[in-house]
Amino acid sequence: MVTLHIYFFATHREAVGAREMTLQVAEGTTVGDVWEMLRQRYPKLRTTRPAAAINQEYAEPDTLVHDGDEIAFIPPVSGGA
Amino acid sequence: MVTLHIYFFATHREAVGAREMTLQVAEGTTVGDVWEMLRQRYPKLRTTRPAAAINQEYAEPDTLVHDGDEIAFIPPVSGGA
């Protein structure tokens, strides 16, 4: 199994009701798969897949996750002003 | 006669050796004429006619001067940085 530390922000955080969680997934899981699992569990999450980051770097949906990875799903950003 | 208060800056000030002076000229004198008089008196002044201001507003060389006018000859400006 692969243990992931997952972070949620803004609308995601409110939909999930938590800022972070630990999730265990099978080997061979992609970051896109992780999002689909979360969508199943938390139906209030957005229907369109957001950007994702692995260990604080943007990652494509088909990127494999690894044990200990820090995963973040990034709602459309709106900082700056 | 028309009495003028004349200001000099930067290279002009150094060429004339004064920051300001009072000058009396005839009625009907233009600000361009004033420059030519000064050029005669202070040969170190630049040969090309600089911009001029009357009462703190840029003025064309053929503008007539009037009694009590504040005249300034403006070397090419170089403020800002």
Place this chain on the structure above:
Amino acid sequence: MFIITDQPLNTAEVEAAIARPDAGAIVTFQGVVRDNNLGKQVSYLVYEAYPPMAEKVMAQIGDEIAARWPGARTAIAHRTGKLEIGEASVVIAVSTAHRADAFDACHYAIDRLKAIVPVWKKEVWEGGEYWIEGSAAASEDEQAALDRLETLDPGSS
């Protein structure tokens, strides 16, 4: 200096981080909380960030600027938490040898920040609140920001 902080931003500190003897121009951008947006009266804003990643991405923007405008130095501070009207949410300072580069690079920095830095804004008004969703992060590359800059000259706007 590339920081996320929940403290009021200190513009002079951000500018001091990029001062140097061969820099003749400093251009600073401050994003300030407005009292209205899209015709609605705003009470206050709340900014949330993913701080470690946001700081990395801001530093990446500084690297992009140094690559495109050699010698340019960039500092960025973004605030989080509750911000009142008139408070600064972001301060970006860029120093360069000559002024045109400083304007262009600073403008590029705020455009990039709004596109890719993981920070989110919630508008709160009387009786409601709303998370603003802006740019779908990571979908925009550097060239897009540069292309947009080119269309922003005063002659065409």
Place this chain on the structure above:
Amino acid sequence: MFIITDQPLNTAEVEAAIARPDAGAIVTFQGVVRDNNLGKQVSYLVYEAYPPMAEKVMAQIGDEIAARWPGARTAIAHRTGKLEIGEASVVIAVSTAHRADAFDACHYAIDRLKAIVPVWKKEVWEGGEYWIEGSAAASEDEQAALDRLETLDPGSS
């Protein structure tokens, strides 16, 4: 605020003069004394001004900006006297509702200032000094400054 002063410039004060609740963007330009110019080591600079006219012309630039970018507010402070390396000779702050206007208007302001405001700079280096002569004042109109701005976008520079 449009001032000529022989005191060190206070950037925060200039910015405070143009802050207001409906302004979301403040762009500030600071011209700083560089340690070199055209390959020569500069010891210090001396700025001289025609203060009452300089302040009027700076205010005129503020009016030009308000006419072209409605709602924009401008403040300008220019220092005179001896300036050491790293000190600011000029601070220009512009506030607007949206950021692109603030960048364009502030850039316009410094270009116009360098063209028409009666201020002069003397460079002093070891063993010599020289009055810099820049723009033949009054010969440039607003359109020339706008045209030049258009050529300064990052794509073409």
